[in-house]
Amino acid sequence: xxxxxxxxxxxxxxxxxxxxxxxxxxxxxxxxxxxxxxxxxxxxxxxxxxxxxxxxxxxxxxxxxxxxxxxxxxxxxxxxxxxxxxxxxxxxxxxxxxxxxxxxxxxxxxxxxxxxxxxxxxxxxxxxxxxxxxxxxxxxxxxxxxxxxxxxxxxxxxxxxxxxxxxxxxxxxxxxxxxxxxxxxxxxxxxxxxxxxxxxxxxxxxxxxxxxxxxxxxxxxxxxxxxxxxxxxxxxxxxxxxxxxxxxxxxxxxxxxxxxxxxxxxxxxxxxxxxxxxxxxxxxxxxxxxxxxxxxxxxxxxxxxxxxxxxxxxxxxxxxxxxxxxxxxxxxxxxxxxxxxxxxxxxxxxxxxxxxxxxxxxxxxxxxxxxxxxxxxxxxxxxxxxxxxxxxxxxxxxxxxxxxxxxxxxxxxxxxxxxxxxxxxxxxxxxxxxxxxxxxxxxxxxxxxxxxxxxxxxxxxxxxxxxxxxxxxxxxxxxxxxxxxxxxxxxxxxxxxxxxxxxxxxxxxxxxxxxxxxxxxxxxxxxxxxxxxxxxxxxxxxxxxxxxxxxxxxxxxxxx
Amino acid sequence: xxxxxxxxxxxxxxxxxxxxxxxxxxxxxxxxxxxxxxxxxxxxxxxxxxxxxxxxxxxxxxxxxxxxxxxxxxxxxxxxxxxxxxxxxxxxxxxxxxxxxxxxxxxxxxxxxxxxxxxxxxxxxxxxxxxxxxxxxxxxxxxxxxxxxxxxxxxxxxxxxxxxxxxxxxxxxxxxxxxxxxxxxxxxxxxxxxxxxxxxxxxxxxxxxxxxxxxxxxxxxxxxxxxxxxxxxxxxxxxxxxxxxxxxxxxxxxxxxxxxxxxxxxxxxxxxxxxxxxxxxxxxxxxxxxxxxxxxxxxxxxxxxxxxxxxxxxxxxxxxxxxxxxxxxxxxxxxxxxxxxxxxxxxxxxxxxxxxxxxxxxxx
Ligand SMILES: Cc1cc2nc3c(=O)[nH]c(=O)nc-3n(C[C@H](O)[C@H](O)[C@H](O)COP(=O)(O)OP(=O)(O)OC[C@H]3O[C@@H](n4cnc5c(N)ncnc54)[C@H](O)[C@@H]3O)c2cc1C
Ligand code: SF4
Ligand code: SF4
Ligand code: FES
Numbered sequence: 001x002x003x004x005x006x007x008x009x010x011x012x013x014x015x016x017x018x019x020x021x022x023x024x025x026x027x028x029x030x031x032x033x034x035x036x037x038x039x040x041x042x043x044x045x046x047x048x049x050x051x052x053x054x055x056x057x058x059x060x061x062x063x064x065x066x067x068x069x070x071x072x073x074x075x076x077x078x079x080x081x082x083x084x085x086x087x088x089x090x091x092x093x094x095x096x097x098x099x100x101x102x103x104x105x106x107x108x109x110x111x112x113x114x115x116x117x118x119x120x121x122x123x124x125x126x127x128x129x130x131x132x133x134x135x136x137x138x139x140x141x142x143x144x145x146x147x148x149x150x151x152x153x154x155x156x157x158x159x160x161x162x163x164x165x166x167x168x169x170x171x172x173x174x175x176x177x178x179x180x181x182x183x184x185x186x187x188x189x190x191x192x193x194x195x196x197x198x199x200x201x202x203x204x205x206x207x208x209x210x211x212x213x214x215x216x217x218x219x220x221x222x223x224x225x226x227x228x229x230x231x232x233x234x235x236x237x238x239x240x241x242x243x244x245x246x247x248x249x250x251x252x253x254x255x256x257x258x259x260x261x262x263x264x265x266x267x268x269x270x271x272x273x274x275x276x277x278x279x280x281x282x283x284x285x286x287x288x289x290x291x292x293x294x295x296x297x298x299x300x301x302x303x304x305x306x307x308x309x310x311x312x313x314x315x316x317x318x319x320x321x322x323x324x325x326x327x328x329x330x331x332x333x334x335x336x337x338x339x340x341x342x343x344x345x346x347x348x349x350x351x352x353x354x355x356x357x358x359x360x361x362x363x364x365x366x367x368x369x370x371x372x373x374x375x376x377x378x379x380x381x382x383x384x385x386x387x388x389x390x391x392x393x394x395x396x397x398x399x400x401x402x403x404x405x406x407x408x409x410x411x412x413x414x415x416x417x418x419x420x421x422x423x424x425x426x427x428x429x430x431x432x433x434x435x436x437x438x439x440x441x442x443x444x445x446x447x448x449x450x451x452x453x454x455x456x457x458x459x460x461x462x463x464x465x466x467x468x469x470x471x472x473x474x475x476x477x478x479x480x481x482x483x484x485x486x487x488x489x490x491x492x493x494x495x496x497x498x499x500x501x502x503x504x505x506x507x508x509x510x511x512x513x514x515x516x517x518x519x520x521x522x523x524x525x526x527x528x529x530x531x532x533x534x535x536x537x538x539x540x541x542x543x544x545x546x547x548x549x550x551x552x553x554x555x556x557x558x559x560x
Numbered sequence: 561x562x563x564x565x566x567x568x569x570x571x572x573x574x575x576x577x578x579x580x581x582x583x584x585x586x587x588x589x590x591x592x593x594x595x596x597x598x599x600x601x602x603x604x605x606x607x608x609x610x611x612x613x614x615x616x617x618x619x620x621x622x623x624x625x626x627x628x629x630x631x632x633x634x635x636x637x638x639x640x641x642x643x644x645x646x647x648x649x650x651x652x653x654x655x656x657x658x659x660x661x662x663x664x665x666x667x668x669x670x671x672x673x674x675x676x677x678x679x680x681x682x683x684x685x686x687x688x689x690x691x692x693x694x695x696x697x698x699x700x701x702x703x704x705x706x707x708x709x710x711x712x713x714x715x716x717x718x719x720x721x722x723x724x725x726x727x728x729x730x731x732x733x734x735x736x737x738x739x740x741x742x743x744x745x746x747x748x749x750x751x752x753x754x755x756x757x758x759x760x761x762x763x764x765x766x767x768x769x770x771x772x773x774x775x776x777x778x779x780x781x782x783x784x785x786x787x788x789x790x791x792x793x794x795x796x797x798x799x800x801x802x803x804x805x806x807x808x809x810x811x812x813x814x815x816x817x818x819x820x821x822x823x824x825x826x827x828x829x830x831x832x833x834x835x836x837x838x839x840x841x842x843x844x845x846x847x848x849x850x851x852x853x854x855x856x857x858x859x860x861x862x863x864x865x866x867x868x869x870x871x872x873x874x875x876x877x878x879x880x881x882x883x884x885x886x887x888x889x890x891x892x893x894x895x896x897x898x899x900x901x902x903x904x905x906x907x908x909x910x911x912x913x914x915x916x917x918x919x920x921x922x923x924x
Contacts, residue, residue, distance in 0.1 A: 035612075036669070038713055039620040094694045097684030097747070099706050102699035109699070124706060130619065131709050138683040150670075174662065203614040239617050310703065314619075321618065321636045324591065432603035475607035478574045481663045484607035 372513015
């Protein structure tokens with residue numbers, strides 16, 4: 001049985017950063033991922049990463065922007081930590097080899113991003129996430145004391161009799177063997193749940209596995225209703241046009257050629273917070289000022305060609321390959337689309353969850369530094385800062401803890417479940433049908449604008465889909481790369497995520513950040529300046545509340 | 561909606577059956593991708609059809625396959641294009657080459673690609689402790705190595721590389737491009753060791769035959785061959801590293817001869833490559849002698865068949881408008897430094913022509 005002081009589940013930025021930090025602290029580390037680490041979804045982050053590193057900038061300014069961006073739902077102690085530690089994190093990455101953009105003096109150069117009062121986004125062309133992910137992976141290749149389990153799919157977390165985490169069960173995808181991992185601590189870094197929406201900017205692997213696994217063993221989830229719609233995604237397939245485009249000077253127009261952001265955010269215009277820009281676009285579209293395909297136009301042609309090639313190359317390719325548009329010459333049609341999971345597994349500022357020994361970091365977690373709305377380029381920062389903190393604290397925790405010896409029955413149980421699934425005769429729906437219906441339902445009712453009627457309808461649909469999922473059958477009966485089987489397991493995880501998002505959205509009877517209730521259009525600090533916690537109770541989420549930590553910024557009206 | 565036929569090479573290692581072909585019909589709009597079609601077939605017809613994929617946006621590098629014989633990403637290949645090149649109306653999809661097949665379209669990248677990446681010591685090795693703040697480096701140098709950083713490790717070049725087919729030990733295009741990422745990085749303190757290592761390895765930078773296949777197939781315009789050529793230039797020009805196969809001498813002889821004659825003088829190429837023009841000097845080098853010896857039968861055959869006469873071979877004629885060629889040389893040589901345009905650097909005017917063609921990278 002493989003056993004480690006620290007077992008990291010997920011090898012995106014959060015997971016890899018956590019693994020390196022734990023290893024530096026002397027822990028024996030294993031890192032598991034259902035895809036090869038460099039295929040993790042962190043590689044899709046184009047725009048960059050925030051840090052107040054310039055002498056003229058300050059962490060307080062970064063923190064204030066983040067608090068305001070979160071619509072005051074972010075925990076200010078955690079936000080302070082993130083913003084204070086950001087400069088060091090960037091420098092560490094630079095020293096490890098990330099090829100950050102330089103200014104003329106050869107120092108780190110920045111670009112502007114939405115919701116920020118200074119240009120503090122550091123970047124590598126428009127492959128920032130990929131560049132950082134690959135450099136961290138270089139370090140994993142270098143440090144063979146970090147044991148990599150690549151293409152291992154985790155199916156469940158394992159607790160010991162005292163309710164302390166004891167490891168996990170995972171299936172080696174290549175040959176189908178089921179393995180029990182013993183671990184003194186487990187760090188969940190399994191990413192977000194964008195795939196519960198269709199369309200989404202998220203990759204096919206973003207199925208909320210980590211969120212569901214923590215939930216299933218009793219870990220509370222927090223603010224699951226806070227789901228970000230990104231203002232610039234392609235209509236058909238949900239592909240993202242980075243906020244860097246607006247940062248570099250691109251404008252938004254409606255079908256009548258009006259630069260409509262002037263009416264919604266007269267100061268920050270296109271660079272207001274994402275929730276604000278997405279709502280503005282959706283309002284234009286709903287009120288008939290969009291294009292017939294339900295979009296508005298993003299015009300990048302204002303940005304000089306040389307600059308586009310140097311800094312926005314990837315979206316030139318995206319425009320060309322996926323929309324047939326040369327963005328250097330003509331505007332491209334875009335709309336708001338599902339993008340980011342602000343909610344997740346509830347943690348403290350060291351990544352600790354409420355289950356002893358279990359940590360979470362990155363998009364899977366809700367610390368919460370993003371509150372109701374994440375600022376662009378704050379997510380990579382979140383993965384790195386809280387990845388490192390989790391790694392370090394987990395390593396410490398492991399030092400005072402015995403290696404657990406989880407009984408083999410855990411694997412037997414999982415194996416039996418999967419065997420039953422593989423052997424099932426087909427008499428119900430296919431996984432793909434349920435998945436598509438789920439995605440459409442969420443995009444229709446749990447999107448930029450929400451109301452009770454729509455949410456109740458979505459809740460009903462998800463209940464039905466959960467029933468239907470119990471009898472799905474699969475075609476692949478083999479052991480080698482049985483992707484059909486993984487698809488069915490992921491479907492279960494996704495349905496849990498969707499259910500929690502809807503319950504949270506129904507519960508929060510106000511409009512804050514990404515949650516806009518047309519039936520409760522105002523923010524209501526008196527009643528709702530609080531987190532919504534969900535804990536599994538039977539087979540339904542039980543609702544409770546927790547305080548938002550406020551240190552120095554009292555809630556005020558949000559204007560951009 | 562057009563109806564497309566996919567002809568997919570299937571392999572199930574557990575069945576005991578050899579690989580076989582299976583056709584799937586899929587209705588999808590023409591602008592959708594081959595990956596969309598494969599996933600549609602998987603979702604609706606046979607869930608056991610296997611392909612790695614995730615981002616659907618040419619970012620994660622999972623979905624490398626061969627489509628109508630060409631190594632590429634399934635997710636950025638449009639159905640309409642693929643159908644045009646298809647055979648008998650079907651879009652032919654096979655697993656990538658040069659790597660063992662695990663199942664259907666899934667190949668073992670660890671056994672080949674990642675092993676080779678590991679071979680080039682793929683991490684930054686700076687000297688001493690890091691500075692208090694960032695390393696201060698030339699901004700262009702960062703943009704320069706970003707072209708190699710753009711590699712998504714999809715394996716398309718590995719699949720297409722002709723040298724790898726002949727010599728499986730060849731380090732290969734993607735790993736060598738990765739090596740350039742460190743050699744070109746001014747923060748790395750082991751440039752010379754790295755170059756020496758890659759030059760002395762018989763499967764290293766001189767094992768590439770310049771066939772362009774990797775440049776052609778790379779979906780991210782990394783142009784691995786260009787990175788290999790840069791490694792060679794740095795090795796020889798900056799560090800005087802001796803090239804086992806004499807590639808740099810060959811390249812220099814090649815360009816010198818074109819400068820002089822406008823066309824290639826085959827008879828002078830070999831002596832010049834080794835001896836910088838002097839037949840005597842060339843001949844004292846054992847490698848040159850060996851190669852001359854090896855070429856001898858070819859030379860004789862040429863002479864006896866009348867294709868080459870001793871006179872034309874030795875007194876190579878000049879092109880009529882040789883002046884123009886001279887001018888190109890003067891233009892290039894008058895530039896300060898080695899001007900290395902790349903994917904992320906286009907000329908000041910921002911026109912497509914510069915930059916775009918110089919490294920053979922960018923399309924349209
Ligand atoms: C298109 C796009 C652009 C973005 N741009 C930016 C940006 O410019 N700036 C910014 O700050 N943020 C950006 N973001 C957000 C940011 O990229 C993500 O939030 C962040 O990368 C998440 O990192 P992570 O490490 O938490 O998870 P991921 O990178 O998603 O990694 C999850 C890992 O978990 C593993 N995993 C999941 N389930 C299992 C399982 N069951 N078993 C084993 N392993 C499992 C996966 O294999 C993977 O390795 C962007 C997001 C998208 C979608
Ligand atoms: S140019 Fe060289 S590296 Fe590229 S495919 Fe041809 S032989 Fe391989
Ligand atoms: S160099 Fe290009 S083709 Fe080769 S692995 Fe990298 S991205 Fe793929
Ligand atoms: S699916 Fe990611 S590159 Fe094709």
